[in-house]
Amino acid sequence: MKETAYILQAALISAWWVxxxxxxxxxxxxxxDEIPPTAxxxxxxxxxxxxxxxxxxxxxxxxxxxxxVILGAFGYASLYCVNATVLTASGYLPTxxxxxxxxxxxxxCFNNSLFRASSTNLTRNVVKTLIxxxxxxxxxxxxxxxxxxxxxxxxALPNFGxxxxxxxxxxxxxxxxxxxxxxxxxxxxxxxxxxxxxxNNLVVTGPYQYVRNPMAIAGVGQGLAIAxxxxxxxxxxxxxLGALVWHLVVRPxxxxxxxxxxGDSYLLYRxxxxxxIPSLRQRAT
Numbered sequence: 001m002k003e004t005a006y007i008l009q010a011a012l013i014s015a016w017w018v019x020x021x022x023x024x025x026x027x028x029x030x031x032x033d034e035i036p037p038t039a040x041x042x043x044x045x046x047x048x049x050x051x052x053x054x055x056x057x058x059x060x061x062x063x064x065x066x067x068x069v070i071l072g073a074f075g076y077a078s079l080y081c082v083n084a085t086v087l088t089a090s091g092y093l094p095t096x097x098x099x100x101x102x103x104x105x106x107x108x109c110f111n112n113s114l115f116r117a118s119s120t121n122l123t124r125n126v127v128k129t130l131i132x133x134x135x136x137x138x139x140x141x142x143x144x145x146x147x148x149x150x151x152x153x154x155x156a157l158p159n160f161g162x163x164x165x166x167x168x169x170x171x172x173x174x175x176x177x178x179x180x181x182x183x184x185x186x187x188x189x190x191x192x193x194x195x196x197x198x199x200n201n202l203v204v205t206g207p208y209q210y211v212r213n214p215m216a217i218a219g220v221g222q223g224l225a226i227a228x229x230x231x232x233x234x235x236x237x238x239x240x241l242g243a244l245v246w247h248l249v250v251r252p253x254x255x256x257x258x259x260x261x262x263g264d265s266y267l268l269y270r271x272x273x274x275x276x277i278p279s280l281r282q283r284a285t
Contacts, residue, residue, distance in 0.1 A: 003059045005108055005249040006070075009101075010055035012241070013047060029151040029234075032084045032091035046073065067109050074102040093151035096144060104245070111253050117200050117261075118191035129182050129192045140219065140242075145226050148234045158229045167229035174221030181207050181214040195254050202262045204269055211278040212270065216246050251275070 019026045031040060050073040058066040081095040118125060158164050182193045184206035189199025193215055207214035223239030226232075258266045 002062075002067075002108055004252070005104075006055040007059035008245070008248055009070075009104070010052045010059065013052040013055070017044060017047065025152070030091070030094045030097075032094070033088045035084060035088065035091075043077070067105070071102070071105045071109055074098060074105050078102045092147045096147050104249075108249075116196065116198065118197045120190045120200055122186070122190075125186050125190070125192050128194075128197065129186050132192060132194050132197075133179070133182060141222055141226065144238065145223075145230075145235055148238055149230060149232060152232070152234050154230060154232055154234075158231075163228050163231060167225045167227075170228065171222055171225035174218045174225060177207060178215055178218030178222070181218065184208060195250070195257075198257075198261075202258070202265055202269065204273075207278075208273075210273070210280060212273050212275050213251070214278075216243070216251075217276065217278075219246075247275075 020030065021027075027037070031037065051070055054066050054070050054073075057063075058070070078095075078098040078101075081091065081098045085091045085095045118128070158167075184203055185191060185193045185199055188205050189201050189203040191197065191199030191201075211217065220239055220243045223235065223242060227235035227239060255266075255270070
């Protein structure tokens, strides 16, 4: 499972540098004011050697030392970017990217100790779920899209045309799907939607009767809706990459944990119900 995560990381970092080299617009979006472009390009060798190459090596050779070196490299890059953003009041996109990379690699290093069952106290789970929803929506649906739009000089009020209404409708539907999924997670799962604070029971009710991961579908749909409203290719790429990382990295680790906790019940559920495509004929029983 980690092999896929690290080869994906190596590929994305390599593609990122190709984008920086081939598009001036893309390059400008990741710059800090008052820091010469040459200083930014100086990170090419450390990125390729310490992160991309080691990620590829870790994909083919299980070695925990590689994981910690990569994590340390992202830690250093994140500190540099945060400091540069504070000093120049710019470069929010590269800083956000480095922090996401740091979180991604911390998850890969420590995921075995991160997953745990939630409390069974209903009131506590409701409060935690509401906090989770607010924090995730503010970060993923407001903060990161704002930074992306600002970096690509596309931060403007959307035009009141057909795409605004299409995007708003899609966003509303996906938000309703996410909220209803959270409701059944709390009510029937005796837990919260966050994988790091999991349910105590297998949830096969509500939207989970028809598709295994309605919350992931809701999140991707919300990102797509924002891309439609602002007619933004970078936001569309952000949504696609989020879906890709979730499907190839987070989902296998989460499903492995669910097999361990729920055994044959989850295996049967996984066999009957699709991961991404809802279907009434696949309804869980």
